[in-house]
Amino acid sequence: xxxxxxxxxxxxxxxxxxxxxxxxxxxxxxxxxxxxxxxxxxxxxxxxxxxxxxxxxxxxxxxxxxxxxxxxxxxxxxxxxxxxxxxxxxxxxxxxxxxxxxxxxxxxxxxxxxxxxxxxxxxxxxxxxxxxxxxxxxxxxxxxxxxxxxxxxxxxxxxxxxxxxxxxxxxxxxxxxxxxxxxxxxxxxxxxxxxxxxxxxxxxxxxxxxxxxxxxxxxxxxxxxxxxxxxxxxxxxxxxxxxxxxxxxxxxxxxxxxxxxxxxxxxxxxxxxxxxxxxxxxxxxxxxxxxxxxxxxxx
Amino acid sequence: xxxxxxxxxxxxxxxxxxxxxxxxxxxxxxxxxxxxxxxxxxxxxxxxxxxxxxxxxxxxxxxxxxxxxxxxxxxxxxxxxxxxxxxxxxxxxxxxxxxxxxxxxxxxxxxxxxxxxxxxxxxxxxxxxxxxxxxxxxxxxxxxxxxxxxxxxxxxxxxxxxxxxxxxxxxxxxxxxxxxxxxxxxxxxxxxxxxxxxxxxxxxxxxxxxxxxxxxxxxxxxxxxxxxxxxxxxxxxxxxxxxxxxxxxxxxxxxxxxxxxxxxxxxxxxxxxxxxxxxxxxxxxxxxxxxxxxxxxxxxxxxxxxxxxxxxxxxxxxxxxxxxxxxxxxxxxxxxxxxxxxxxxxxxxxxxxxxxxxxxxxxxxxxxxxxxxxxxxxxxxxx
Numbered sequence: 001x002x003x004x005x006x007x008x009x010x011x012x013x014x015x016x017x018x019x020x021x022x023x024x025x026x027x028x029x030x031x032x033x034x035x036x037x038x039x040x041x042x043x044x045x046x047x048x049x050x051x052x053x054x055x056x057x058x059x060x061x062x063x064x065x066x067x068x069x070x071x072x073x074x075x076x077x078x079x080x081x082x083x084x085x086x087x088x089x090x091x092x093x094x095x096x097x098x099x100x101x102x103x104x105x106x107x108x109x110x111x112x113x114x115x116x117x118x119x120x121x122x123x124x125x126x127x128x129x130x131x132x133x134x135x136x137x138x139x140x141x142x143x144x145x146x147x148x149x150x151x152x153x154x155x156x157x158x159x160x161x162x163x164x165x166x167x168x169x170x171x172x173x174x175x176x177x178x179x180x181x182x183x184x185x186x187x188x189x190x191x192x193x194x195x196x197x198x199x200x201x202x203x204x205x206x207x208x209x210x211x212x213x214x215x216x217x218x219x220x221x222x223x224x225x226x227x228x229x230x231x232x233x234x235x236x237x238x239x240x241x242x243x244x245x246x247x248x249x250x251x252x253x254x255x256x257x258x259x260x261x262x263x264x265x266x267x268x269x270x271x272x273x274x275x276x277x278x279x280x281x282x283x284x285x286x287x288x289x290x291x292x293x294x295x296x297x298x299x
Numbered sequence: 300x301x302x303x304x305x306x307x308x309x310x311x312x313x314x315x316x317x318x319x320x321x322x323x324x325x326x327x328x329x330x331x332x333x334x335x336x337x338x339x340x341x342x343x344x345x346x347x348x349x350x351x352x353x354x355x356x357x358x359x360x361x362x363x364x365x366x367x368x369x370x371x372x373x374x375x376x377x378x379x380x381x382x383x384x385x386x387x388x389x390x391x392x393x394x395x396x397x398x399x400x401x402x403x404x405x406x407x408x409x410x411x412x413x414x415x416x417x418x419x420x421x422x423x424x425x426x427x428x429x430x431x432x433x434x435x436x437x438x439x440x441x442x443x444x445x446x447x448x449x450x451x452x453x454x455x456x457x458x459x460x461x462x463x464x465x466x467x468x469x470x471x472x473x474x475x476x477x478x479x480x481x482x483x484x485x486x487x488x489x490x491x492x493x494x495x496x497x498x499x500x501x502x503x504x505x506x507x508x509x510x511x512x513x514x515x516x517x518x519x520x521x522x523x524x525x526x527x528x529x530x531x532x533x534x535x536x537x538x539x540x541x542x543x544x545x546x547x548x549x550x551x552x553x554x555x556x557x558x559x560x561x562x563x564x565x566x567x568x569x570x571x572x573x574x575x576x577x578x579x580x581x582x583x584x585x586x587x588x589x590x591x592x593x594x595x596x597x598x599x600x601x602x603x604x605x606x607x608x609x610x611x612x613x614x615x616x617x618x619x620x621x622x623x624x625x626x627x628x629x630x631x632x633x634x635x636x637x638x639x640x641x642x643x644x645x646x647x648x649x650x651x652x653x654x655x656x657x658x659x660x661x662x663x664x665x666x667x668x669x670x671x672x673x674x675x676x677x678x679x680x681x682x
Contacts, residue, residue: 042500046365056508058515066498068368069507070391074361077353081323081365081373082498084349088320088371093498111361114354 004192011037015064021054025220027184027210027227028052028127032098034187035125038194041065043094044082048075048108050100051134052127073108075099076115079122094198095122101142102132104207105168116175116203123197124205126168129212137215137265141166144235145280146273147265149215154268164280169207173241178204180240184211185228189238189249209236217264226262233259234281237288248288256281304476306469307332309437310376310402310462312476313444315346316484317400319374322350323362328414329466330378330404348374356381360388363399367392367459368506369498372448372491373399378466379406382420386427392459393428394523395506397496398451399459400444405568406466407654415655416466418568418620422596422628428523430460430530431597433567435553437474440464442547445479448488449537455529457495465569465619467655479545487544527598534595551600553592554607556582560589562613562667563644565604565633567593570619570651570658577663588667599632605640608633614644615670617663617681619652626650626678634676647673651681 003009015036022029028051036043043065047053049072056067070078075097086093104112104126112124131149132138138151143161148154152161173179178200182190190208197204209230211223218226230236234252241247256278260266269277304312310333314322324334340346349366353359356377367373377385382403392399405421407413424431432447434440440462447460464470479487497504510516531551538549555575557563566574571592581588591607608614614637618627625631630648637644647670652658662681669679 044498054509054511056505058505058508058510058512061503061505061508063505064503065500066503067505067508068365068498069505069509070361070364071387074358074388077323077358077361078365080351080353081321081362081367082369083365084351084362085321085366085369085371085373086498088349089369091369091498093500110354111358114358118351118353 004188004195007188010191011040013037013041015041017062020062021057022051023214023220025213025223026051027212027223028100028129029055030184031125031127031208031210034191035096035098035194036065038191039094039096039123039198042092043096044068046070046075046079046082046095046097048072048097048099048103050103052098052100053134072103074111075103075108076112076120076122076124080115080118080120083120083122097122097124099124099126100133101126101128101130102140105141105166113175116172116177116205119202121202123194124203126205126207127210128207129210129215130165131215133212133215142168145277146269148268149265159273160268169205169239169241170246172205173244173246176244177202178240178242180206181236181238182206182208183227183231183236183238184208185224185231186238193240215265218262222262226259229254229259229262234285235259237285246288252281252285301475301477303473304437305332305471305473306437306440306464307404307471308336309441309476310444310464311336312478313402313441313462314374315340316479316481317374317445317448317488318372318485320348320371321363321366321373322348323359323366323373323375324350324352325356325359325377325381327356327378327381329406329470330376330381330402332470333376333402333404356384357388360385360392364388364392364395364397367397367399368395368496370493370496374401376402376404378404379408379420383408383423386423389424389427389429391507394519395496396457396526397459398457400447400451401459401461402440402444403461403463404466404470405463413654416468417653417655421461421463422620424461425597425628428458428527429597430456430458430527431463431595432460433463433594433596434469435569435571435592437469438476438547439549440469441476442541442545442549445484445487446537446541446549450530450533452491453533456526456533458526458530463568468569483544487540530598531600549594551595551603552607553594555590555592557589557591557607559587560611561587562615562671563589563591563608563611564663564666565591565593565614565616565629567596567629568619570617573658573660574617574663577660580660581664581667586667593629601636601639604633605636605642608637608644609640609642611644613670613673614646615649615666616646617649617651617666621650621653645673646676648678649681650678656682
C-alpha cells in the first residue's frame with residue numbers, strides 16, 4: 001500500500017455500496033466505507049447493535065465483505081473467537097470491530113478492555129456520535145456536557161446532560177495499545193490511522209467522531225464542516241497514543257462557540273454554560289500542552 | 300477398560316475425544332475443573348485446541364459464536380450464575396444455527412447464593428432454542444457430549460447443544476467411566492466443516508442480519524422450530540449409531556419398569572439412580588412402581604413421554620427446581636404431553652432437592668405414597 005500522502009493514494013476498491021438504511025449525511029457510514037478502503041477485502045466486520053446493524057437488512061447487504069452482528073456488548077469477544085478460529089483453520093482475515101459509542105463506552109467496555117488485555121489482533125473503530133443514536137439519542141457516557149438528549153432533556157428544571165464525557169481513547173491508550181482519535185474532516189489522517197491500526201499485530205483502537213444530523217440537529221449537508229469545527233475548536237483533539245505516550249496532532253484555533261452554535265442539541269446554552277464548556281476544553285488543552293496526562297511522578 | 304474419574308473430567312474427555320478446536324472459557328464453581336483439565340492437557344501437549352479465558356460468561360458464549368461461525372468445532376462449559384449471564388447470547392447462538400456443545404454443571408441460583416446443585420439454572424434455557432440433554436452419571440456425560448456434536452452438526456438440525464450434569468453429586472464424584480477409542484469417535488463424528496458458517500472474502504456472508512419484516516422473521520423462527528423437532532429423529536438415529544459403535548444404549552428418555560407400573564416417578568439427572576433403587580425397594584414390597592427418566596429435555600419428546608406414562612394411574616414428577624407461583628418446571632410439560640395424548644393419570648408435582656438438598660430412597664417412597672393419595676394433581680414440597 002502507498003503511504004497515503006494525497007487523496008490519489010487512497011485505494012479505490014469500494015466495499016460498501018450506496019442505498020443503505022443510514023440517514024442522509026450520516027458520519028458513521030462514511031467512516032465505515034472509508035475504513036474498508038484500507039482494511040480491504042479480506043476483512044470480517046464485527047458489528048455491535050446500533051445504527052450500522054441496519055445495513056445488513058435481510059435479504060440485502062450493501063457490503064462486499066463478510067459481516068457478523070452478535071449483540072450490543074460483545075463485539076470484541078465475538079472477534080476473539082473469529083481471530084482464533086481463523087488462525088487455526090489457516091484463513092487470512094483482518095477483523096474490524098465497528099461499534100458505536102454506547103456499545104464502546106458503556107455496555108461493552110468490559111469486553112473491549114479484556115480483549116485488548118488479551119492482545120487480540122483486531123482493529124476496533126468506535127463511531128462516536130455522542131449518544132445511543134439508534135434508539136433515538138439517549139445519553140451515553142460519550143455525551144458532551146450540556147447536550148440535550150432524549151434522556152437528559154432540557155426542560156424547565158434541567159439544562160441537559162450535566163456530566164462530562166469519558167475520554168475513551170485515553171482509557172484505551174492506558175492499556176498500552178495503539179489508540180487514536182480521528183475526524184472525517186481529515187480523511188487522510190483517519191485513513192493513515194486505520195492503516196497503522198491494520199498493520200499492528202495486536203489490538204488497535206480508533207475513535208472516530210461521527211457527526212449525526214439526526215441527533216445533533218443540523219442540516220445534513222453540514223456534517224463535514226461541523227466535524228472540522230470540532231477539531232479546530234479543540235472539542236475533538238486529534239491525537240495518537242503509542243506505547244503510553246500521547247502525541248497531539250491538532251491545534252485549538254477557534255472558540256468552542258463556533259462548534260456549539262452549529263447544532264440544535266446545544267441551542268439552549270447560556271453564555272455561562274458556553275463559557276463552562278470553553279473552560280473544560282481549555283483545561284484539557286493545558287494538560288496536553290504541559291504533558292500532564294502522562295506524568296506519573298507528581299499528583 | 301474403566302477409569303475412575305469425576306463428572307467434570309468426563310465432560311473434558313468428551314470434548315477431547317470430540318477433537319474440539321476452540322475452547323473459550325471462564326471459571327465458575329462447580330464447573331471449573333472441566334476447563335482446568337482441558338488447560339492442563341493443552342499445556343502438556345496431550346490436546347491441540349485454542350483455549351482462552353474471557354472476562355465473563357457472556358463474553359465466553361459470544362466468543363464461542365465467533366469461533367463456531369468461523370467454522371471451528373467449539374466447546375465450553377459453565378454453571379449457575381454464569382449460565383444465566385449467558386442468557387441473551389444463548390438465543391443468538393441458536394438463532395445463528397451454530398452447532399457447538401456446552402457442558403453445564405447444575406447449581407442453584409442466587410439469591411440467596413448457594414454452591415450446591417439444583418436444576419433452575421439449566422431449565423432457565425428451555426426456550427432458548429438449544430438442544431438440551433441431561434445426564435444421570437459420568438459415563439453418560441462423556442457419551443452425551445460426543446453424541447451431542449453428532450446431533451447438533453447434523454444438517455437437519457444445526458443447533459447448539461447443552462449437556463447437563465448435577466453439580467457436586469456428579470461433577471466432583473468419581474465413577475468408573477469407559478473411554479471410547481479415539482479412532483472410533485473420529486469415525487462417529489467426522490470433521491466439522493460447515494457449509495453455512497464460515498468467513499471467506501471470496502464468498503462474503505452476513506451472520507446475524509437485521510430481519511425487520513415480520514413475515515421473514517417468522518420464517519426464521521419456523522425453520523428454527525423445525526430444526527429442533529428434526530432433532531428428535533436425529534437423536535434416535537445417533538443413539539442407535541452410538542450403540543452399534545460403542546455398545547452403550549441411550550434413548551430420548553429412559554423407561555425403568557414402567558410397563559406394568561401403577562405409579563411412575565418422573566425424574567432427570569443424578570437423582571434418577573437413587574430413584575431407581577427406590578423403585579427396586581418398592582417392587583420388592585409388591586408395589587407396581589416404575590421410573591421415567593427424562594434425558595432429552597429439548598426438543599421435548601412429548602409423545603414418547605406420554606406413551607410411557609399413559610397406562611399409569613399416578614404420575615409423580617420430581618422437579619429438582621422451582622418456578623415460584625407455579626410449581627415444578629417440568630411437571631406442566633408432563634401434564635401437557637399426557638393431555639395431548641389423551642391419557643389421564645393423576646399427575647402430582649413434587650419440589651425437591653433444591654440447593655443440593657439430598658434425596659433418599661425413603662423420599663421417593665414418600666412421593667409414591669403421597670401421589671397415590673392425590674386425587675386432583677397438586678404441588679407438594681418434599682424434604
